[in-house]
Amino acid sequence: MLALDISALEMQFPGLAEPVLAIERFHLPAGGRLAITGASGSGKSTFVNAITGLETITRGNIRWNDHEMARLSSGKRDAFRARNIGLVMQDFHLFPGLSAFENVVLPIRLSHRLTSAERDRASYLLAATGIVRSSQRIETMSRGEMQRVAVARALLQRPGVVIADEPTASLDRQAGGEVAELLLKLAAEEGATLIVVTHDDALAERLGRRIKLTSGRIEEDSREVAAQ
Numbered sequence: 439m440l441a442l443d444i445s446a447l448e449m450q451f452p453g454l455a456e457p458v459l460a461i462e463r464f465h466l467p468a469g470g471r472l473a474i475t476g477a478s479g480s481g482k483s484t485f486v487n488a489i490t491g492l493e494t495i496t497r498g499n500i501r502w503n504d505h506e507m508a509r510l511s512s513g514k515r516d517a518f519r520a521r522n523i524g525l526v527m528q529d530f531h532l533f534p535g536l537s538a539f540e541n542v543v544l545p546i547r548l549s550h551r552l553t554s555a556e557r558d559r560a561s562y563l564l565a566a567t568g569i570v571r572s573s574q575r576i577e578t579m580s581r582g583e584m585q586r587v588a589v590a591r592a593l594l595q596r597p598g599v600v601i602a603d604e605p606t607a608s609l610d611r612q613a614g615g616e617v618a619e620l621l622l623k624l625a626a627e628e629g630a631t632l633i634v635v636t637h638d639d640a641l642a643e644r645l646g647r648r649i650k651l652t653s654g655r656i657e658e659d660s661r662e663v664a665a666q
């Protein structure tokens with residue numbers, strides 16, 4: 439389980455007068471659940487890229503427990519992300535030509551030979567996500583099934599944190615609801631911290647805490663409202 443601490447964070451891009459992200463202080467406890475909302479262009483994806491180390495921050499600190507992202511080289515950040523963060527993206531990032539099972543285990547296969555425990559966990563997760571034909575080629579699956587495979591892949595290595603960027607955006611209401619349900623269930627099973635960027639009010643509601651970004655700043659934080 440990983441807690442997130444942000445202080446004096448700024449993300450600036452060349453040619454822009456204002457920082458795209460400016461967050462003075464933010465804390466999410468280990469095992470906490472958070473929805474990130476905000477209008478298009480408010481900085482949600484930049485926030486995800488910063489906390490996952492996909493982008494180098496301009497100023498400030500981002501810490502996961504004792505790991506300070508800015509102090510890690512980009513190779514070490516990649517290794518930290520691979521080990522600790524399960525990512526579910528809107529456009530799935532799955533590999534055509536491979537089966538559902540092969541897609542789930544691909545990140546592990548790139549680093550070492552699959553152990554039988556890892557094979558069993560992949561099968562368990564595919565069953566838990568309702569994928570019956572795990573040998574079916576991914577490109578022949580429905581969008582809802584693809585996203586469920588992506589959820590299984592993200593959970594495979596029992597990450598301390600699961601981050602999903604609009605995981606239900608390209609799905610219809612029923613498929614989106616199923617994916618949301620799975621994310622909540624499987625993250626809770628592992629005690630993982632769960633962060634979801636979403637426009638889906640029903641999903642945001644279920645996560646409990648919600649922040650709203652406006653021009654890269656936290657305009658609303660439901661936890662602070664509740665504490666008043």
Ligand SMILES: Nc1ncnc2c1ncn2[C@@H]1O[C@H](COP(=O)(O)OP(=O)(O)OP(=O)(O)O)[C@@H](O)[C@H]1O
Nearest residue numbers: 451452454458476477478479480481482483484485
């Ligand atoms: N590499 C970059 N160079 C310049 N500007 C950028 C870069 N990346 C993002 N931006 C700008 O930063 C702002 C925030 O973008 P971001 O993608 O984080 O928004 P978002 O809230 O995720 O939007 P959406 O909901 O449309 O995906 C936008 O104005 C965008 O144009």
